Every structure is written in structure tokens, then in C-alpha cells.
Amino acid sequence: MNDFSYLTDKLSSRMIAFLNDELAIETIDRTLVVNTLQKMQLNYLTSLISVEGGIKVFIALSYDESLFNEIFARYTADLTIEDDEQEEALIDSAGDIINILVGNSLADMNDTNQKMIMSPPIVITAAKQIGCQRHSLVYRTRLVTQYGVVDIYLVNCLTQD
Amino acid sequence: MDNLRVMVVDDSSITIKKLTQTLEQLGHQVVCSCKTGAEALAYYQQYQPDIVTMDITMPDMDGIEATQQIISAFPNALIIMVTSHGQEQMVIESIEMGAKGYVLKPIKADKLANMMADVYKKYKS
Numbered sequence: 001m002n003d004f005s006y007l008t009d010k011l012s013s014r015m016i017a018f019l020n021d022e023l024a025i026e027t028i029d030r031t032l033v034v035n036t037l038q039k040m041q042l043n044y045l046t047s048l049i050s051v052e053g054g055i056k057v058f059i060a061l062s063y064d065e066s067l068f069n070e071i072f073a074r075y076t077a078d079l080t081i082e083d084d085e086q087e088e089a090l091i092d093s094a095g096d097i098i099n100i101l102v103g104n105s106l107a108d109m110n111d112t113n114q115k116m117i118m119s120p121p122i123v124i125t126a127a128k129q130i131g132c133q134r135h136s137l138v139y140r141t142r143l144v145t146q147y148g149v150v151d152i153y154l155v156n157c158l159t160q161d
Numbered sequence: 162m163d164n165l166r167v168m169v170v171d172d173s174s175i176t177i178k179k180l181t182q183t184l185e186q187l188g189h190q191v192v193c194s195c196k197t198g199a200e201a202l203a204y205y206q207q208y209q210p211d212i213v214t215m216d217i218t219m220p221d222m223d224g225i226e227a228t229q230q231i232i233s234a235f236p237n238a239l240i241i242m243v244t245s246h247g248q249e250q251m252v253i254e255s256i257e258m259g260a261k262g263y264v265l266k267p268i269k270a271d272k273l274a275n276m277m278a279d280v281y282k283k284y285k286s
Contacts, residue, residue, distance in 0.1 A: 092175040115254075
């Protein structure tokens with residue numbers, strides 16, 4: 001198993017654990033697709049982080065609207081959020097989750113003590129697709145829950161002709 | 162160990178709310194919060210908190226540089242990094258810059274309470 005496959009496995013395992021342990025949302029199914037894609041088809045809300053250091057990758061979580069709304073409701077259940085804070089809270093929640101997920105997953109593979117720099121998260125809601133570098137290798141794991149799906153993308157930016 | 166005056170630095174409004182709620186439940190007072198490393202130095206100077214919780218990854222000035230600047234101006238400042246596992250090397254850098262400890266996300270009240278108590282007892286007694 002190479003670093004990308006290993007990280008893909010860690011990301012999905014960590015996400016399943018986060019959904020279950022922190023939010024009490026059970027994952028019903030997990031499917032992995034590895035492909036060279038020209039475009040990533042996005043769902044309702046997508047959060048992204050780039051990682052540089054021992055490994056150079058681009059990671060995205062793309063949620064169905066119904067699933068993210070459920071996650072947001074549970075993640076912020078004990079907090080007071082005013083109406084005018086809702087949009088920022090939604091974006092920050094998506095950012096928090098990918099930050100925790102990627103950080104925890106990188107720790108599982110960081111046995112070389114190399115410095116890994118994670119970018120601050122980016123959250124997008126309107127995009128439908130992202131174009132990929134030609135022949136970028138894309139690992140997509142789809143997690144299915146009763147509230148909808150989340151697609152976990154890992155893009156190996158260094159794959160060339 | 163309670164009733165400490167705490168400053169929270171994190172670029173996520175949700176993390177600030179979660180940390181504030183947890184700290185208040187632990188009996189502490191969050192005297193101020195800010196979302197950038199640049200604001201952190203100014204706020205520290207203004208509020209002189211007992212302890213700072215500091216995020217590492219922030220858009221303008223990261224938590225390591227902010228820690229370095231606060232410690233340069235206030236050598237006795239007690240700063241605890243709040244981060245995720247994968248930034249271990251960045252945590253080590255933060256400690257080298259003067260941070261006194263770290264807690265991992267997702268934030269757990271008991272671990273945060275223990276770290277704050279350990280740091281405060283070690284450096285203030």
C-alpha cells in the first residue's frame with residue numbers, strides 16, 4: 001500500500017469514527033474508487049485542504065446537503081448561534097471538521113517526523129465541479145449514511161505523464 | 162484549578178464558541194477572543210490573561226509566529242497550543258518558541274482542564 005492509498009484509508013476510517021463518536025451518525029457503506037479524473041463532481045458543500053511536506057496532496061470533503069445539515073445541527077447543538085452568525089458558523093464547522101480529520105489522519109502516517117504543513121481550510125458551496133491537473137490520480141471514498149453521502153477526495157498532485 | 166482569565170485565539174468562530182463554553186464550564190473566564198495571530202499580540206497586551214489557547218493554522222499569521230511574538234514581549238506568558246495530531250512538528254516548533262503545552266482537537270474538557278492545571282501549577286507556583 002503506497003502513502004496515498006494508506007492516507008485514503010486513514011481519512012475514511014477517521015471520518016467514520018468522527019461521525020460515529022462525535023455526532024452519533026452511523027456509516028452504512030463505504031466504497032473506494034481510484035481513477036484519473038479530469039473533473040471532480042461536487043456535492044452541496046465542499047471543504048478543501050492542501051498538505052505539503054512528507055506528502056503533497058489535496059484533500060476535499062464533499063457533502064450532500066441533507067447530511068451536512070444534520071452534521072451541522074449536531075456539531076453545534078450545544079452552542080448559541082444567532083441568525084446573522086449562521087453562514088459563518090456553517091463554513092467554520094465544515095472547516096473545523098476537515099482540519100481535525102486531516103490532522104488526525106496525517107498523524108497516523110507521520111512516522112518520519114517530517115514537518116507537514118496544512119493550509120487553512122477553504123469551504124465552497126456553489127461550485128459543481130473542480131478541474132484536475134491532467135492525469136492527476138484521484139482517490140474517492142464515498143461514505144453513505146442515512147442522511148446522505150460524503151465523498152472524500154484525495155488528489156495526488158504530483159502524478160505526471 | 163478554576164477562575165483563570167483565558168484568551169482564546171482561533172480563526173474558527175465555532176471553535177471559539179466551543180472552547181469558551183468548555184472553559185466556562187470548567188470555571189474559567191474567557192476575557193477575550195480573536196481570530197488572527199496579529200490580533201493576539203494586541204489583545205494579550207490589553208487583557209493580560211492568565212493563559213492563552215492558541216490555534217496553529219491561521220490565515221494571516223500562524224499560531225507559532227503569534228506565540229513567538231507574545232513570548233518576546235511577555236516572557237512569562239502561558240500559551241497552550243490547540244491543534245490536530247498531524248501538526249506534531251509544528252507543535253514542537255511552538256514549544257521551542259515558548260508555548261507551555263498543547264491539547265488535541267477534537268477538544269475534550271478533561272484533557273484541556275488537566276493541561277491548563279499542569280501548566281499553571283508548573284509555571285505560576
